[in-house]
Each structure stands twice: as C-alpha cells, then as structure tokens.
Amino acid sequence: MDRLFLPTEGVDASLRGFARAHAGLVELHEDPTYLLARERHPDRRVGIVSGGGSGHEPMHAGFLGRGLLDAAVPGRVFASPHNRQVYEAGKAVAGPDGVLLVVKNYTGDRINFGIAAERLRADGVEVRRVLVDDDVATESEETGTGRRGTGATPVVEKLLGAAADSGLGLDELAHLGERVVAASRSLAVASRAQTRPADGGPAFELPDGELEYGVGIHGERAQRTVSYEGLEHLVPRMVSDVLDSLERAEATGDDVLLLTNGMGATTLLELYTVHDAAAGALEERGLRVAAQAVGTLVPGLDMAGFSLTVTRLRDDWLDLWRAPAVTPAFPAPTDIPAGTPTGSPAPVEATR
Amino acid sequence: MDRLFLPTEGVDASLRGFARAHAGLVELHEDPTYLLARERHPDRRVGIVSGGGSGHEPMHAGFLGRGLLDAAVPGRVFASPHNRQVYEAGKAVAGPDGVLLVVKNYTGDRINFGIAAERLRADGVEVRRVLVDDDVATESEETGTGRRGTGATPVVEKLLGAAADSGLGLDELAHLGERVVAASRSLAVASRAQTRPADGGPAFELPDGELEYGVGIHGERAQRTVSYEGLEHLVPRMVSDVLDSLERAEATGDDVLLLTNGMGATTLLELYTVHDAAAGALEERGLRVAAQAVGTLVPGLDMAGFSLTVTRLRDDWLDLWRAPAVTPAFPAPTDIPAGTPTGSPAPVEATR
Numbered sequence: 001m002d003r004l005f006l007p008t009e010g011v012d013a014s015l016r017g018f019a020r021a022h023a024g025l026v027e028l029h030e031d032p033t034y035l036l037a038r039e040r041h042p043d044r045r046v047g048i049v050s051g052g053g054s055g056h057e058p059m060h061a062g063f064l065g066r067g068l069l070d071a072a073v074p075g076r077v078f079a080s081p082h083n084r085q086v087y088e089a090g091k092a093v094a095g096p097d098g099v100l101l102v103v104k105n106y107t108g109d110r111i112n113f114g115i116a117a118e119r120l121r122a123d124g125v126e127v128r129r130v131l132v133d134d135d136v137a138t139e140s141e142e143t144g145t146g147r148r149g150t151g152a153t154p155v156v157e158k159l160l161g162a163a164a165d166s167g168l169g170l171d172e173l174a175h176l177g178e179r180v181v182a183a184s185r186s187l188a189v190a191s192r193a194q195t196r197p198a199d200g201g202p203a204f205e206l207p208d209g210e211l212e213y214g215v216g217i218h219g220e221r222a223q224r225t226v227s228y229e230g231l232e233h234l235v236p237r238m239v240s241d242v243l244d245s246l247e248r249a250e251a252t253g254d255d256v257l258l259l260t261n262g263m264g265a266t267t268l269l270e271l272y273t274v275h276d277a278a279a280g281a282l283e284e285r286g287l288r289v290a291a292q293a294v295g296t297l298v299p300g301l302d303m304a305g306f307s308l309t310v311t312r313l314r315d316d317w318l319d320l321w322r323a324p325a326v327t328p329a330f331p332a333p334t335d336i337p338a339g340t341p342t343g344s345p346a347p348v349e350a351t352r
Numbered sequence: 353m354d355r356l357f358l359p360t361e362g363v364d365a366s367l368r369g370f371a372r373a374h375a376g377l378v379e380l381h382e383d384p385t386y387l388l389a390r391e392r393h394p395d396r397r398v399g400i401v402s403g404g405g406s407g408h409e410p411m412h413a414g415f416l417g418r419g420l421l422d423a424a425v426p427g428r429v430f431a432s433p434h435n436r437q438v439y440e441a442g443k444a445v446a447g448p449d450g451v452l453l454v455v456k457n458y459t460g461d462r463i464n465f466g467i468a469a470e471r472l473r474a475d476g477v478e479v480r481r482v483l484v485d486d487d488v489a490t491e492s493e494e495t496g497t498g499r500r501g502t503g504a505t506p507v508v509e510k511l512l513g514a515a516a517d518s519g520l521g522l523d524e525l526a527h528l529g530e531r532v533v534a535a536s537r538s539l540a541v542a543s544r545a546q547t548r549p550a551d552g553g554p555a556f557e558l559p560d561g562e563l564e565y566g567v568g569i570h571g572e573r574a575q576r577t578v579s580y581e582g583l584e585h586l587v588p589r590m591v592s593d594v595l596d597s598l599e600r601a602e603a604t605g606d607d608v609l610l611l612t613n614g615m616g617a618t619t620l621l622e623l624y625t626v627h628d629a630a631a632g633a634l635e636e637r638g639l640r641v642a643a644q645a646v647g648t649l650v651p652g653l654d655m656a657g658f659s660l661t662v663t664r665l666r667d668d669w670l671d672l673w674r675a676p677a678v679t680p681a682f683p684a685p686t687d688i689p690a691g692t693p694t695g696s697p698a699p700v701e702a703t704r
Binding site: 003004005006007011013014015016017018020021022023024025038054055057058062077191209228230231260264265266267268269270271272273274275276277279289292293294296299301302304306328333334335336337 | 355356357358359363365366367368369370372373374375376377390406407409410414429543561580582583612616617618619620621622623624625626627628629631641644645646648651653654656658680685686687688689
C-alpha cells in the first residue's frame with residue numbers, strides 16, 4: 001500500500017504551496033478557489049479560463065501566465081470544480097470580448113462550466129466554450145459521451161493563448177480552438193495504476209507484463225489489455241491508431257506536433273526513449289515532427305505509463321506554439337535554436 | 353512487478369530522444385557519449401562539466417545551456433560514466449581558464465572524474481573539482497566516504513553557471529562552489545522503492561505505513577525507518593535535521609533557498625503540499641525563504657518520496673540564483689515578479 005503525501009482534507013495546502021512557489025506569476029483566490037495570472041498581454045481581448053479535477057498537475061494552474069491561461073479552476077482530486085468557482089474566475093478575467101472556457105470532455109466539467117457560462121451570460125459577459133475530446137481510446141465505445149479530453153489539452157491551451165495575445169476576438173478564438181481539437185488525438189498506456197487517495201491501494205490491478213492500452217487520465221479502464229513486448233512494437237501501434245483517427249476526422253497536413261506525456265510515475269529517461277520511437281514512427285509515415293514536447297504535463301496522479309498526442313499543424317499554428325509564454329510549468333520550445341524567427345521555416349535539424 | 357519502459361541495452365535511445373526534443377539547445381556526441389550546450393556566454397572563461405549515473409533526469413543534461421552547464425556526461429543507470437567520456441567532454445568545452453568538474457560524492461564518480469582531470473591536466477588544461485556532499489543522512493555513519501551528493505547539486509550548478517557567466521576565473525569558481533556546498537544540506541524520504549531495471553522488482557521493501565528516512569538517490573537504505581504520521585510531523589523534523597547539520601557546519605544567514613524535490617513518482621500535488629509545510633517550518637525558525645523551487649529535479653528513477661534541500665544564502669548568491677538560464681529543464685525563478693532587478697531586495701510577497 002502506497003500512501004500519497006496528501007492531506008485527507010483536500011488540495012488547499014498544495015495550492016498554497018503552488019501560489020507561494022510562483023508568487024511572481026500567479027495569485028490564489030480562496031472562497032471560492034481559483035487561480036489567476038498576474039499579467040496578461042495588453043492586446044488580449046478575451047480571458048481564457050480552464051480547469052478540472054486536481055491530480056493532473058502541472059495542468060492547468062501550471063499553464064497560467066502571459067501567453068497562456070488567465071485563470072485556472074481546480075476541483076478536488078479527480079472531481080470537477082463547482083460552477084461558482086468557474087463563474088467567479090470568469091468574472092475576474094473577462095476581457096472586452098468576454099471569456100473563453102477550455103473544457104475537457106467529462107460530464108461533471110461540462111455541467112459545471114456550462115452553468116458558469118449561463119451565469120456569466122446573465123451578467124452580460126460573452127462566453128464561448130472549446131470542448132477538448134482527443135482520446136482515441138473512447139472513440140467508438142462510448143458514443144453517448146464521446147471521446148475523453150486528455151493529452152491534447154495543453155496543446156489547445158497554448159495555441160489559444162498565443163492567438164489571444166494577437167488580439168483575436170471571442171468567436172475567432174472559439175473557432176480556432178475547435179479546429180485545433182479536431183486536428184489533435186491522443187492515446188495512453190499504463191503499466192501500473194495510480195494510487196487511490198482514499199486508502200492507498202492501486203486504482204486497478206494489472207496482470208504481470210500487461211499494459212492497459214487506452215487508459216484514461218483517471219485510471220478509467222482501457223479498451224483492452226495488451227502484453228508488453230517492447231517499445232519497438234508498442235509505440236508504432238499507438239502512433240498508427242492515433243493517425244488513423246486523425247484520418248477519419250479528415251485532419252491533414254505533413255507537419256505535426258508530438259507531445260510525449262508522462263502519466264505520473266514514468267521517468268524522463270523512459271519518456272525520451274518513447275519520444276524517440278514515436279518521432280521515428282511518425283517520420284516513417286512521411287510526417288515531419290515540426291514541434292515537440294516531452295514531460296509529465298497531464299498525469300493521472302502517480303500512474304505509470306505515457307500518452308502520445310499528435311496535432312496535425314496548419315496555418316500559423318507552429319508560430320503560435322513557438323510564441324513566448326511565461327508560466328510556472330509550460331515547456332519552452334527548445335527543439336529550435338533560440339531567436340529563430342517564428343515566421344520562418346523550422347530548421348531541419350530539429351526533426352533529425 | 354512493474355516493468356520500466358527502458359531498453360535493456362542502456363540509455364542511448366533516451367539520449368537520442370532528449371537531443372531531438374531539445375536540438376536548439378544541446379547536441380549529443382557518441383563514442384564516447386556526452387552532451388554539449390550549443391551556446392555559452394561570451395564572458396565565460398571556464399567550461400563547466402557535470403555528470404554521473406543515469407536515472408536522475410532531468411539532472412544533469414537537462415541543465416545544459418546558457419547560464420548553466422557546458423557539458424553533461426551520463427553513465428548507464430546508476431553507474432558512473434567512464435573517465436574517457438569526462439575527458440573528451442572536458443576537452444570539448446575547456447575555456448581559456450580551463451574546466452570545472454562538478455562531482456557528486458560517490459566513489460565511482462570520484463574515480464572517473466579524477467582520472468579525467470589528470471588526463472586533461474596532462475594535455476595542459478587547468479582543472480578544478482567541486483565535490484557535492486550535502487546528504488545529512490550520511491553525515492555520521494559513513495565517515496570513510498563522507499556525505500553523499502544529492503539534491504543540492506542543481507543549486508550548486510546554477511550558482512556556478514551564473515558566476516561563470518560573470519567572467520570568474522577557475523580558482524574563484526572552485527572556491528565559490530566549495531562555499532555553496534558547505535552552506536547546503538539535503539534530506540530525503542521514500543514511501544516506495546524505485547523499480548529495479550533488471551527484473552522489475554522493487555529495489556527494497558518497506559513495511560506498510562513506514563518511510564525510509566534518509567534514503568539515497570539510488571535507493572540506498574536509510575538511517576532508519578519511521579512511521580508516517582502526516583506531513584505536519586514529518587516535514588518539521590526533516591527541516592530541523594537539515595538546519596542542525598548546517599549549524600554544525602557553521603553556515604549562517606537568515607535568507608535561505610528551499611528546493612522541494614520529487615524522488616520520481618511523487619506528484620506535483622504532493623510536492624507543493626510538502627513545499628508549503630517546509631517553507632512554513634523554515635519561517636517558524638526565523639528564516640526567510642528568499643528563493644525556492646519545486647519539482648522532480650533529482651529523482652532516483654521512479655522512487656516515491658521527496659527531498660528537501662536548504663542553502664543558506666550569502667553574498668550575491670540570490671542574484672546568481674535569479675540570473676537567467678536557458679536550458680531544457682532548469683526551473684525559472686517564478687517566485688518574484690518578472691523584471692524585478694536582481695540586485696534589489698526580494699519582494700516580501702514571495703515568502704508569505
């Protein structure tokens with residue numbers, strides 16, 4: 001039994017520690033609980049709000065700051081925030097063009113962000129929602145609720161943040177967000193369940209040598225269990241499933257963004273190994289990895305495993321990805337030399 | 353049994369993935385294996401080289417780049433690099449004032465970096481070594497080998513990197529490094545052992561509800577096992593042990609740097625909770641947390657647990673900590689508003 005170092009009463013102490021460690025960038029509001037970025041680009045006309053259950057840090061509060069989110073609304077572990085939190089955060093950051101809500105596709109989040117949107121509209125604030133639903137594992141089996149929102153969320157938030165800084169209006173941002181979501185897919189595997197906060201037991205059991213193929217970020221059981229026979233078999237299969245789903249969505253474009261994300265307990269040593277294999281598999285399919293990030297950005301507590309997210313890039317999305325952001329945790333694009341003009345073609349070395 | 357996603361043949365694929373993901377900042381050399389920063393400050397007169405066994409990522413390669421390390425030399429998992437790797441890396445980055453080696457206090461690293469230093473000197477390159485030995489858990493019992501080098505390593509490397517950019521010479525840097533080491537202490541606890549790469553088993557067994565108090569970054573067994581009775585008891589005890597050791601070393605100063613470090617499988621949600629408690633415990637002792645960082649910087653593979661590192665700050669060390677660095681993974685100081693002049697007193701808000 002593995003106890004987490006978490007107080008049973010919730011995540012307040014963690015939020016205080018976060019606000020203390022990054023006091024130059026963020027401020028914590030209590031009752032109701034939400035976090036705000038201290039700065040925003042002067043051209044930004046729309047406040048961007050995201051949030052959801054805790055246990056997926058650094059998402060979302062770690063992405064607060066100039067060039068990214070204006071407000072983040074954390075719930076308790078794996079539980080949606082209350083609509084009052086979202087409403088108050090939206091009021092606090094509404095721009096002249098209103099508020100954009102970035103919502104992962106889970107029932108609780110949809111309901112609470114939806115009520116908050118209605119309340120904001122009742123106050124005269126324009127609101128649009130971007131619903132992130134990228135998880136290939138849930139594409140066919142849960143047709144009622146649709147695909148879950150997982151690893152693509154940081155990508156969607158980054159591109160929207162950069163676009164907001166260029167002065168885009170609310171409808172333009174919402175449209176961009178929908179297009180980025182439609183061009184993004186993720187797939188995750190777990191080799192060990194996360195710890196259940198309540199009693200320290202594993203959230204699910206896995207037979208020895210098996211992986212959950214298509215696991216969710218809360219430990220939702222996968223489509224199937226597969227035998228682990230090495231990354232050289234696993235990763236191309238995952239890449240293939242992700243690309244197939246993008247093909248069904250008619251997302252095209254030879255330049256892709258690849259995010260190799262840790263599920264919580266997976267080391268960087270492993271993630272970079274996975275990343276090299278995934279980038280190679282994409283290149284074998286004739287794609288160019290024009291943008292990339294590696295790290296634990298969307299974990300499910302301390303689950304062992306990883307997810308791959310692919311976004312097929314179009315228009316100015318690569319420039320939006322590379323635009324500067326100042327946040328506690330969003331990874332800087334370091335696959336190209338510093339100072340490379342964002343409008344120019346990427347140097348070839350970044351993808352070799 | 354939890355298999356790691358690591359190929360049995362070693363860490364080469366991971367290094368390739370790392371070099372690909374951060375190609376704008378680093379380059380990978382093979383045969384022998386080492387990594388170089390692509391840029392260095394024009395005023396830097398000394399090349400700074402660090403390294404050690406793999407499994408502690410992002411240390412050291414993640415700290416390559418302007419303002420920090422010039423070369424990083426990875427061994428296999430938990431094994432010292434070969435002296436030829438260190439020698440070739442040193443040759444590649446030697447400045448007009450020579451090479452500074454930052455070495456964690458382990459026998460294998462001491463030997464291999466020592467041989468490399470002799471070979472460099474035989475080539476006419478000036479070399480000095482800074483030996484990091486901060487782990488309070490090994491202060492008394494292993495008097496033959498001294499304290500292990502653990503969580504203070506990123507702090508030492510950051511301050512030395514910033515100082516090197518100001519044009520300091522080799523002897524001045526070595527002297528600074530020794531003083532920072534003397535003013536830094538760490539202590540780690542584990543709630544679960546890391547996975548043994550060879551067979552997927554746990555590297556050690558822990559009774560239910562117990563912690564290894566004083567564990568090493570390779571899973572070296574602790575001074576003692578303690579019952580976990582909540583962070584409110586554990587963290588002040590750790591802070592007290594760390595401060596007692598600093599007192600024995602006659603390290604003084606009311607401004608401290610606090611690094612709350614994850615051992616691999618510990619979530620940010622937990623680490624920020626720990627950080628809040630640790631900062632509070634330091635403040636209760638009358639100290640000011642003038643600089644801080646939270647994250648998984650020096651893990652031991654996928655061990656669950658955390659370490660606390662305290663450095664008592666003096667002279668211009670706070671400025672050195674806050675000086676800009678451009679690396680794949682070193683955390684930016686975000687506890688103070690961006691643009692705060694580094695020479696001015698820190699705003700009070702950062703430590704409240």
